[in-house]
Amino acid sequence: MSAEPPSATLSSNQLLEMYYFARLARDVEERLVILFRQSKVIGGLYRSLGQEGESVGTAYALARHDAVLPLIRNMGALMTVGVRPLEIFRQYMAKGTSNSRGRDLNIHIVHLPDRGADEPVIVGPISMLGDSIPVAAGIAMGARMRASAPPMVAMAWIGDGATSTGAFHEGLNFAAVQRLPLVVVAEDNKYAYSTPIAKQMAVASIDERAAAYGIPHVMVDGNDMLAVYDAAKTMVDAARDGQGAQLLGVDTMRMQGHAQHDDARYVPKDVLESWTVKDPIARFRKTLLDRGAATAADLDGVDRMTREYAAAEADLAVDEPMPDPAAVTRGVYAGDDYAIPKVELVRSPFSGDR
């Protein structure tokens, strides 16, 4: 007889909070689409449609002081660790008020809390995919060297394409050898830009990558939020307990193109249709109703709340000033600090049980 899964102990409030974060991620991105069509987003817009569930389910398994290294499709993780949506809108519109002061794109944000603060370390990606993994290993190593108490776990998300990079291999191998508290979430979302996973790797399942490093790995249905949470929580606990690096493979689907400009006509229609019915938020909604954790009215209330919150945050950001061109050369070196490695963090209305 198997032990109860970790999700069995989540309160109704916590389950509602997970639903809230997934909805908020989707609604923030819906607002970004509107801003993109109004040419207010600078550059590309990368949706996580269909992947919000795995992003939230994995991040929800972390403690508040843990480190996260998200990729562009991990809006759900950013919402879960408490990044205020305003910060995302500012970034996408290259505002002078943004975390990067208009120097860098989308979710390329960094939050380095003061030592001992009960806040997440957030290190956004750079566009050289895979580079986050060695950096995540270093964050886990640095925290361990500074004997942080309670011990910190670093979680890094990576797409199937990025697992083909040398940096991914070097970083995860090093983390495995050093038994660092790192959990890598490897997302099989079927396409890296236009390249299908069959042209990305010859292993049958993305989590088998981990076999090369001798670390625990498991594959989970990425559109089942509680299954994702259970698998992630087990790995986060093991990593925190000193059992070393872990790899969680998630089976999911990128429901739109690489970015808004990409109509993704290379994805067969029947494949998209087969995943549409597996939408993680709709499934989670049904799970909550079936468990009696929430009523339809509760969930409709959350839907309204996240939609209005995302809209209000977008409205706040839209009229904020662009960066001052005179500041273009500032902040390259220390002593002339300009961008600040802090983002505003908020708690959800359902945070009481965490």
Next chain:
Amino acid sequence: MAVITYLEAIRQALFDEMGRDERVFVIGEDVGAYGGAFKVTEGLIDRFGEARVIDTPISEQAIVGSAIGASYMGMRPVCEIQFIDFIACCFDMLTNFAATSRYRNGAGASIVVRGPSGGGVGGGPFHSLNPEACFLNTPGLKMVAPSTAYDAKGLLKAAIRDDDPVLYFEHKFLYRRIKDEVPDDDYVVPLGKADVKRAGTDVSIVTFGAMVHTALDAAARLAQDGVEAEVLDLRTLAPLDRETILASVAKTSRALLLYEARRTGGIGGELAAIIAEEAFEYLDAPILRIASADTPVPYAPPLEAAFLPSVEKVVAGAKSLVGY
């Protein structure tokens, strides 16, 4: 005060800094029990343990990437690249991640990346690099290249205490050939300051690293023929000490730029541009670059000797400027 080698000075700086700041650690290939390919890190593991002297897989991206991550957590990593040629394997991590981090998000990467550079020892195409030109076009990085034991120790201590990523190019030809007096006490050689190694009035030889010694030998020979060369040791290659460079050229009116890397696209081009833009009216002769040939670094000693700058080439070059 004791007379020690250039290599011992680097090692002393590591011992000192790890002793005074628990955030400093060393990470690289074979740096632990073996003490590094050139024994620079010898003994560190006995004093500081394997938690602070970390042997890694052959993974330069992991060495530098994990150093960046650790620096975000407040640590002060010193990465050893076993031969600096292998810095190409982590070029991405240095130029895209470390160098941009402060500008993008205010998150400075306080890391040092050091390693044996340069030729003259029969190292061949992959163990002889002088990599400064590969990084000169990347704002956010600093670069130093000491020529003496005194500077080797003082610059490394300054680099470790610096809040920005610093590339520290130690010249392997100098490791055991150069000895000078080095204080036992704590001192730093500030980044960004060049040093006039020999004062002169007739021609400025602007150089750094092992070429400082080539320049000094050339200057001694030139003096026998009545030509007084000024030898300027840049010490820091980014940011350049423009003031000292321009002051020297204003004084001598002739500039000879001596560097061991390949000639084309090298640091000498940037130095020439600075001088041409800001000291043009002082010049009495064309600016002259003396550097290595535009080829991969050859292996056989006669080939490498022909490839590298030499005292003879510098003497001839300086005379051509004075006689212009």
